Amino acid sequence: MTSWRVDSENPDRLYTVTGGRSRADENSLDVVSLIVSECEPTPGMQSEHVRILRMCHRPTAVVEISAELGLPVSVVRILLCDLLDTGRITARHPPSAPAKAQLPDLEILKQVLVGLQKL
Amino acid sequence: MDFRSSEQPARTPLRSTTTTGLKIVVVGGFGVGKTTMVRSVSEIRPLSTEETMTRAGVGVDDASGVETKTTTTVAFDFGRISLNEQMVLYLFGAPGQERFWFLWDRLFSGTLGAVVLVDTRRLADSWYAIDRLEHHGMPFIVARNNFGEPAHPLERVRDALSLSGDVPLIDCDARRRESSKAVLIALVNHLSTLSSARESIS
Ligand SMILES: Nc1nc2c(ncn2[C@@H]2O[C@H](COP(=O)(O)OP(=O)(O)OP(=O)(O)O)[C@@H](O)[C@H]2O)c(=O)[nH]1
Ligand SMILES: [Mg+2]
Numbered sequence: 001m002t003s004w005r006v007d008s009e010n011p012d013r014l015y016t017v018t019g020g021r022s023r024a025d026e027n028s029l030d031v032v033s034l035i036v037s038e039c040e041p042t043p044g045m046q047s048e049h050v051r052i053l054r055m056c057h058r059p060t061a062v063v064e065i066s067a068e069l070g071l072p073v074s075v076v077r078i079l080l081c082d083l084l085d086t087g088r089i090t091a092r093h094p095p096s097a098p099a100k101a102q103l104p105d106l107e108i109l110k111q112v113l114v115g116l117q118k119l
Numbered sequence: 120m121d122f123r124s125s126e127q128p129a130r131t132p133l134r135s136t137t138t139t140g141l142k143i144v145v146v147g148g149f150g151v152g153k154t155t156m157v158r159s160v161s162e163i164r165p166l167s168t169e170e171t172m173t174r175a176g177v178g179v180d181d182a183s184g185v186e187t188k189t190t191t192t193v194a195f196d197f198g199r200i201s202l203n204e205q206m207v208l209y210l211f212g213a214p215g216q217e218r219f220w221f222l223w224d225r226l227f228s229g230t231l232g233a234v235v236l237v238d239t240r241r242l243a244d245s246w247y248a249i250d251r252l253e254h255h256g257m258p259f260i261v262a263r264n265n266f267g268e269p270a271h272p273l274e275r276v277r278d279a280l281s282l283s284g285d286v287p288l289i290d291c292d293a294r295r296r297e298s299s300k301a302v303l304i305a306l307v308n309h310l311s312t313l314s315s316a317r318e319s320i321s
Contacts, residue, residue: 032209034137055130058132058134060132060133061199063197063209064130067167067168092139094142105314110311112208113304113308114202115200115206
């Protein structure tokens with residue numbers, strides 16, 4: 001399913017969820033950064049934050065959180081930044097900093113190959 | 120939207136020892152078998168989500184001359200393979216058409232490599248994807264999905280795609296796990312070849 005829509009995203013919903021903010025450091029979160037909860041939800045916490053904290057008892061990729069919450073990746077990044085800023089979650093980032101035309105590390109590729117061959 | 124509802128049965132979590140998420144993207148035209156390939160090797164049922172990007176002032180309203188905002192929305196699906204105690208590989212099935220590439224950097228920078236899935240009845244669908252991958256400097260292989268048509272020799276496909284000789288081109292059947300697995304292994308072998316070549320230079 002692919003869609004090309006112009007101004008069709010419900011802006012009110014996205015605004016409510018993110019408090020209308022948009023931040024620079026969201027970009028540090030990769031779609032496969034793994035998020036881990038560092039605390040339990042507390043009363044009064046925003047419901048999306050509560051769901052994220054529950055979901056991330058075990059490491060959970062940003063993109064899985066997005067699918068589970070039914071929110072676009074960019075909105076989830078903003079929610080996660082709130083939780084990161086307050087130390088409620090930590091993030092395990094993928095190995096290489098995204099750089100154009102950079103080839104993956106041979107040692108990593110070797111491990112990927114072994115893992116795939118076991119499939 | 121095609122979001123999975125939160126009421127569905129529990130997700131399968133990753134091992135708590137998992138530290139490293141990796142990604143490979145399967146890209147191709149409509150109905151070429153992207154989701155099928157992800158499903159055939161994934162340890163979870165493929166999930167889907169989307170990304171949006173709002174660009175200000177891209178279009179100018181013709182009547183008023185007022186700047187407009189354009190929101191691009193791209194849906195994609197994914198599955199995953201736990202490779203070992205630490206590493207998990209995410210496989211993304213993504214559309215190859217033009218609007219998708221606006222979001223490439225935000226979603227898929229840092230991707231190990233890509234598989235371009237082609238249907239020889241609609242080869243033109245993949246020209247654009249191949250061009251964009253080259254533009255992004257993203258290593259890739261091309262897999263011809265088996266839709267049962269009389270087979271042209273793969274070299275004819277290579278010519279039709281103007282594919283350079285060092286890009287692997289293979290046949291596959293995305294419905295079969297072994298075949299999809301072989302595609303991924305071919306990609307990783309290709310990446311290893313490229314990486315070794317680079318390391319021997321530096
Ligand atoms: N004969 C044959 N059919 C296939 C193969 N791979 C996929 N299909 C079928 O082709 C149809 C489309 O496959 P999908 O996996 O949904 O394709 P897609 O690329 O994800 O499609 P969109 O996301 O809609 O662009 C399905 O009915 C699949 O069962 C294959 O290797 N051989
Ligand atoms: Mg699909």
